[in-house]
Amino acid sequence: MTTLAIIGNGILGRSLLYILAKEQKSFEKITLLHSDSFAFPCTLHSTAIVAPRGVTAGHSSLGDLIVDAFHGFKEHVTFDTPKGVDTILQFTGATTKLEAFKGRYPQGKVTKELPYFNLKREAYLAIEEAYMVDPESYNDWLMDEAKMRKQYPLEIINDFVIEVEQHDGVHVRTQQGRTFNFDKVVFAGGNYNRFWSQLVPESALKTSKAVQGSYFEFNNVHWPCPSFSLTFEGDNLVWNKGLGRLLIGSTTEVTNHVMPQMSELKGIYQRLSVLVDLNLPDISSAQIKVGLREKARKREPYTIGSGDLFFMGGMYKNGYSLALKMAKNFSHQHL
Numbered sequence: 001m002t003t004l005a006i007i008g009n010g011i012l013g014r015s016l017l018y019i020l021a022k023e024q025k026s027f028e029k030i031t032l033l034h035s036d037s038f039a040f041p042c043t044l045h046s047t048a049i050v051a052p053r054g055v056t057a058g059h060s061s062l063g064d065l066i067v068d069a070f071h072g073f074k075e076h077v078t079f080d081t082p083k084g085v086d087t088i089l090q091f092t093g094a095t096t097k098l099e100a101f102k103g104r105y106p107q108g109k110v111t112k113e114l115p116y117f118n119l120k121r122e123a124y125l126a127i128e129e130a131y132m133v134d135p136e137s138y139n140d141w142l143m144d145e146a147k148m149r150k151q152y153p154l155e156i157i158n159d160f161v162i163e164v165e166q167h168d169g170v171h172v173r174t175q176q177g178r179t180f181n182f183d184k185v186v187f188a189g190g191n192y193n194r195f196w197s198q199l200v201p202e203s204a205l206k207t208s209k210a211v212q213g214s215y216f217e218f219n220n221v222h223w224p225c226p227s228f229s230l231t232f233e234g235d236n237l238v239w240n241k242g243l244g245r246l247l248i249g250s251t252t253e254v255t256n257h258v259m260p261q262m263s264e265l266k267g268i269y270q271r272l273s274v275l276v277d278l279n280l281p282d283i284s285s286a287q288i289k290v291g292l293r294e295k296a297r298k299r300e301p302y303t304i305g306s307g308d309l310f311f312m313g314g315m316y317k318n319g320y321s322l323a324l325k326m327a328k329n330f331s332h333q334h335l
């Protein structure tokens, strides 16, 4: 039997654990290595909405994958009933660049009335069925489900991998000076995968970039309306009634650091406060959350490597649906 190491405790690492258990893959042991203090998972600083966002099949390979991943996630919610996922409405609107916007959302209409609240002015608005994920609960559920199925012994090690060598399996050295030997290793390291580009030359890792995203998080908010997500010309407002949590953001900046773009964030807050007919909490009560996501070539997720050592990543803006899809593909093709 095989020993497998998964490097990464984000949505991709957890989806892999879950899918391998669900698909009854047996291992001598699975070891999950991660370091949330050294490389905080983007997964927990994510607005975590799963929505089709007007993408339809038949135009590009990435579009087809996103559509497929959305349907896979929908099926997962219907049949596996995971914790931390709610069905919501996604409202998407615009008043500028309308020709392109209507092409993407032909089912929309000009209005200022939405099911749960109104806008203060008319706009072209479309409504889609979508899913709101609470990252903590859903990621805990994936781990609990994986453990409950008892398909393999699971060891979780909080340490950062700093060296990898391939001969007679894969040798791994960590920041705390420990060494391990595994039959197979899969990196699900998000933005940190790109530091291993020398191990897989000519690969997607060479051109991967870190893209920072930040948003305001307000807690103890008491709006009466059901949960929803609004995207208006790139600005996002995500309301989770169950948690009393409101998110407003998010910024996008190609950078490696986690210092948020405060003036851009305040600009989003101001634009939304004059757009929606809802009382936004005072900006002074906001926490600021920052995540570093990985944008790979052509925004496409990747699985590269062969034999014993693999790298998976590039989920960029669709981590919550693509991770499940990529984990299934990996399980079918490589294990």
Ligand SMILES: Cc1cc2nc3c(=O)[nH]c(=O)nc-3n(C[C@H](O)[C@H](O)[C@H](O)COP(=O)(O)OP(=O)(O)OC[C@H]3O[C@@H](n4cnc5c(N)ncnc54)[C@H](O)[C@@H]3O)c2cc1C
Binding pocket: 007, 008, 009, 010, 011, 012, 013, 033, 034, 035, 036, 038, 039, 040, 041, 042, 043, 044, 045, 046, 047, 048, 049, 050, 159, 160, 161, 162, 188, 189, 190, 191, 192, 193, 212, 213, 214, 215, 250, 290, 291, 292, 293, 294, 313, 314, 315, 316, 317, 318, 319, 320, 321
């Ligand atoms: C502001 C923002 C909003 C977003 N909104 C959405 C959204 O609405 N919907 C959506 O689907 N997606 C969204 N995303 C994207 C989504 O969050 C990411 O695509 C996803 O979280 C990436 O998950 P991951 O598991 O690949 O990486 P991560 O979550 O970053 O996890 C990487 C893991 O690898 C570990 N690691 C890395 N290198 C090493 C090493 N050498 N040794 C040990 N451990 C290591 C880290 O400790 C961590 O546990 C958003 C992202 C941001 C920043």
